[in-house]
Amino acid sequence: MKVFKFGGASVKDAAGVINLANIVKKFSGEHLLVVVSAMGKTTNALEKLARAYFDQGDDMHDIFEEIKQYHYQIMHELFAEGHPVFNEVNNTFVEIDWMLEDEPQDHFDFIYDQIVSIGELVSTRIVDACLNQEDIKSRWIDVRSYIHTDNTYRAGQVNMEKSCADIQQDIPALLEKHVVVTQGFLGGTSENFTTTLGREGSDYTAAIFAACLKAESATIWKDVPGVLNADPKLFSDTVKFDELSYNEAIEMTYYGATVIHPKTIKPLQNAGIPLLVKPFGDANAPGTVIREMEYQKITKPIVIVKPNQILFSISAKDYSFITENHLSDIFGLFAQNHIAINTMQTSALSFSACIDTYDNRFEVLLSGLQKDFKVRYNTGLQLITIRHYQTGDIQSFTSGKTVLLEQFSRNTAQMVVK
Ligand SMILES: Nc1ncnc2c1ncn2[C@@H]1O[C@H](COP(=O)(O)OP(=O)(O)O)[C@@H](O)[C@H]1O
Ligand SMILES: N[C@@H](CC(=O)OP(=O)(O)O)C(=O)O
Numbered sequence: 001m002k003v004f005k006f007g008g009a010s011v012k013d014a015a016g017v018i019n020l021a022n023i024v025k026k027f028s029g030e031h032l033l034v035v036v037s038a039m040g041k042t043t044n045a046l047e048k049l050a051r052a053y054f055d056q057g058d059d060m061h062d063i064f065e066e067i068k069q070y071h072y073q074i075m076h077e078l079f080a081e082g083h084p085v086f087n088e089v090n091n092t093f094v095e096i097d098w099m100l101e102d103e104p105q106d107h108f109d110f111i112y113d114q115i116v117s118i119g120e121l122v123s124t125r126i127v128d129a130c131l132n133q134e135d136i137k138s139r140w141i142d143v144r145s146y147i148h149t150d151n152t153y154r155a156g157q158v159n160m161e162k163s164c165a166d167i168q169q170d171i172p173a174l175l176e177k178h179v180v181v182t183q184g185f186l187g188g189t190s191e192n193f194t195t196t197l198g199r200e201g202s203d204y205t206a207a208i209f210a211a212c213l214k215a216e217s218a219t220i221w222k223d224v225p226g227v228l229n230a231d232p233k234l235f236s237d238t239v240k241f242d243e244l245s246y247n248e249a250i251e252m253t254y255y256g257a258t259v260i261h262p263k264t265i266k267p268l269q270n271a272g273i274p275l276l277v278k279p280f281g282d283a284n285a286p287g288t289v290i291r292e293m294e295y296q297k298i299t300k301p302i303v304i305v306k307p308n309q310i311l312f313s314i315s316a317k318d319y320s321f322i323t324e325n326h327l328s329d330i331f332g333l334f335a336q337n338h339i340a341i342n343t344m345q346t347s348a349l350s351f352s353a354c355i356d357t358y359d360n361r362f363e364v365l366l367s368g369l370q371k372d373f374k375v376r377y378n379t380g381l382q383l384i385t386i387r388h389y390q391t392g393d394i395q396s397f398t399s400g401k402t403v404l405l406e407q408f409s410r411n412t413a414q415m416v417v418k
Contacts, residue, residue, distance in 0.1 A: 038119025144188030
């Protein structure tokens with residue numbers, strides 16, 4: 001069997017949904033499980049809705065209306081009046097309408113997950129209905145009954161053992177007769193609440209299903225020809241990799257290459273399943289195969305630009321050295337606030353750490369650090385990572401920018417720049 005994952009860009013309009021159905025048709029002899037994300041930029045819009053509801057903003061009904069109209073427009077292009085999918089989608093939207101009628105009682109992350117998750121619940125109803133309309137026998141399943149997480153809302157931690165047990169129990173029989181369609185990015189807690197796995201987490205969902213079902217491969221269909229040496233939205237002279245080792249792919253995604261969610265590779269590597277990254281605009285194109293490779297010679301540097309970075313400089317208040325005890329306290333605070341460090345450096349008197357811009361967690365971390373340390377920080381920075389660099393490469397990426405921190409290992413150069 002194979003697992004396919006279609007992201008927001010591939011189902012951003014009615015033509016995208018039809019294109020998905022045509023790709024699935026090409027694989028009609030195969031057992032297929034299809035993971036789908038929310039349509040287009042729906043998750044961003046739902047994030048705005050969650051924030052507006054939590055803050056009781058005047059615009060919350062307008063934001064939701066726009067989300068509904070976007071989906072209805074696509075549905076009207078795909079289905080005749082009275083098709084049962086209109087009811088299914090309405091029922092999902094109505095749950096949020098009811099929620100918006102009352103004032104928020106729960107914490108933001110919980111509310112976020114209950115609202116944002118409808119993007120995938122609705123997109124999969126539409127894809128499932130379209131496949132059936134195109135004479136592909138499709139079956140919609142609710143992923144929240146299969147991907148079991150703890151209750152860390154917005155960053156659900158997956159219980160692989162429990163998830164795999166349920167996936168293995170039910171899905172193979174369904175695949176005998178149907179293309180199975182399910183939601184990326186979502187999970188369910190033991191109390192039956194909805195969680196999300198972190199932004200862009202649908203790739204990870206596909207990897208979990210592939211690993212549990214011992215798939216022959218997982219394919220993520222993208223708006224790019226495959227994995228390139230840099231983001232084509234930022235650089236014009238990119239080259240595609242025909243093949244990439246799991247190791248290189250993990251390093252790229254860890255440093256911020258957004259083409260694949262960072263958690264995707266591990267379950268696939270552990271199960272020895274290749275990950276194919278292919279263009280949804282040309283289903284016959286080879287794309288990139290990510291697999292186990294003893295050695296890979298990379299001749300063109302890989303460049304990853306991570307925006308919205310904050311650089312901390314932390315020093316003791318009494319001018320003492322940064323000791324291992326200080327470091328232990330500092331790392332403890334980062335861990336308590338679930339904040340990952342993207343790159344770091346120590347000197348005699350200070351410890352520097354570069355992190356993503358998280359909404360409210362940054363303030364909590366800052367006030368924790370300020371109790372015992374002198375803290376300075378810069379926001380709005382970029383972290384540039386260059387893998388397999390030549391010395392001459394660095395200058396071209398930093399010219400005209402102020403370099404606030406730089407670090408070089410044999411393979412990897414990193415610069416935090418303004
Ligand atoms: N190294 C890279 N190779 C290819 N694409 C990249 C790379 N780094 C970043 N990207 C970006 O990833 C995008 C595809 O991922 P994404 O937008 O998350 O797709 P989807 O939401 O449809 O799954 C591309 O449009 C491209 O801008
Ligand atoms: N819809 C979610 C999950 C996801 O993975 O989306 P995409 O596949 O479009 O990146 C998000 O935007 O974060």
